[in-house]
Amino acid sequence: MNIHFSRPADMVLKAILAGALSGVVCFAQTSPVPASKARSPQANSSRNHAAAESASSPQKIVMTVGNVKVTQAQMDFLIQNLSPQLRQAVATHGRGALGQEYSLMLLLSQKAVSDHLDASPDLQREIALQRRQTLAQAEYRNLARQLKVNPDEISTYYAAHKGDFEEASVREFVVRKKSENAKPDDPGLSSQEAKARLDSIQKAIAQGTDIAQVAKQFDVPNVVMVEPEPRTVRRGQLLPALDKAAFELKDNQFSDPVDTPQALVELQVVAHQRPELKDVSSEIENSLRQHKIQAALDDLKAKANIWMDPDYFKSPSGPQSSGLESAPHTPAHP
Numbered sequence: 001m002n003i004h005f006s007r008p009a010d011m012v013l014k015a016i017l018a019g020a021l022s023g024v025v026c027f028a029q030t031s032p033v034p035a036s037k038a039r040s041p042q043a044n045s046s047r048n049h050a051a052a053e054s055a056s057s058p059q060k061i062v063m064t065v066g067n068v069k070v071t072q073a074q075m076d077f078l079i080q081n082l083s084p085q086l087r088q089a090v091a092t093h094g095r096g097a098l099g100q101e102y103s104l105m106l107l108l109s110q111k112a113v114s115d116h117l118d119a120s121p122d123l124q125r126e127i128a129l130q131r132r133q134t135l136a137q138a139e140y141r142n143l144a145r146q147l148k149v150n151p152d153e154i155s156t157y158y159a160a161h162k163g164d165f166e167e168a169s170v171r172e173f174v175v176r177k178k179s180e181n182a183k184p185d186d187p188g189l190s191s192q193e194a195k196a197r198l199d200s201i202q203k204a205i206a207q208g209t210d211i212a213q214v215a216k217q218f219d220v221p222n223v224v225m226v227e228p229e230p231r232t233v234r235r236g237q238l239l240p241a242l243d244k245a246a247f248e249l250k251d252n253q254f255s256d257p258v259d260t261p262q263a264l265v266e267l268q269v270v271a272h273q274r275p276e277l278k279d280v281s282s283e284i285e286n287s288l289r290q291h292k293i294q295a296a297l298d299d300l301k302a303k304a305n306i307w308m309d310p311d312y313f314k315s316p317s318g319p320q321s322s323g324l325e326s327a328p329h330t331p332a333h334p
């Protein structure tokens with residue numbers, strides 16, 4: 001799953017107020033204490049004692065916002081649950097900006113309670129939804145930890161699906177086509193010119209011209225792309241016609257040009273290889289685990305006696321996709 005803000009503080013503020021920490025706040029925020037107790041000498045003594053604790057103490061109070069106290073452990077927990085980009089920002093710029101914006105979030109949340117916004121039915125539904133999402137994510141992680149994949153399962157799957165892991169090293173050549181209503185200065189070539197350009201590239205390579213020289217000779221920004229360095233692909237990663245060619249052609253052979261709406265595309269097969277078990281064991285393990293998780297989720301749903309109103313949840317007419325198809329996403333293998 002690129003964010004650019006003018007200042008580090010802006011970046012943290014945007015993340016917090018946009019809900020990036022919605023799943024963390026309930027753990028990182030301590031419960032309020034009565035105001036009368038907060039003003040008592042005993043409370044002041046406790047605060048002084050906490051301030052005198054070692055900087056490495058997890059229970060050291062590092063922030064107070066009104067009658068809410070936040071410990072070092074709670075702030076550390078919050079930081080650990082930031083996105084990798086935000087953790088990097090904190091590591092680079094320090095915790096000051098995070099503290100300022102987190103204190104603002106606590107202050108606003110307290111003000112929301114004092115203004116009785118938490119009594120709003122819509123807000124209560126939103127909070128309940130966030131809680132359910134957090135619990136569901138926790139149970140999903142718990143389920144994933146429980147489901148194990150043993151080495152024999154990995155070996156058995158690899159032996160039965162070796163062809164799925166076959167790889168091809170290919171170079172791709174792309175020539176952009178002009179649209180029918182293109183202006184004279186629009187980038188691209190006619191279909192006939194594009195085909196002729198691919199033929200010239202193929203001929204130059206077949207004659208033994210160095211690929212770097214071919215790229216220098218034929219590459220035209222935004223019109224002709226010559227891929228000098230081969231890239232490794234698996235089955236299913238290319239356009240169907242090119243994918244078929246990549247695994248049927250012999251090394252150094254060229255595919256027929258594939259006509260797409262925007263360009264003509266051709267590839268050269270450089271080599272074929274099949275990874276050894278040790279090279280793909282982690283991939284297979286993750287895939288098998290995902291399938292076990294999905295099977296467990298399906299079983300859970302089957303036993304839950306779920307009912308949905310067919311009229312309310314009926315699909316719209318026509319081949320539409322909501323983007324909400326069953327989750328979690330499972331890899332292409334197995």
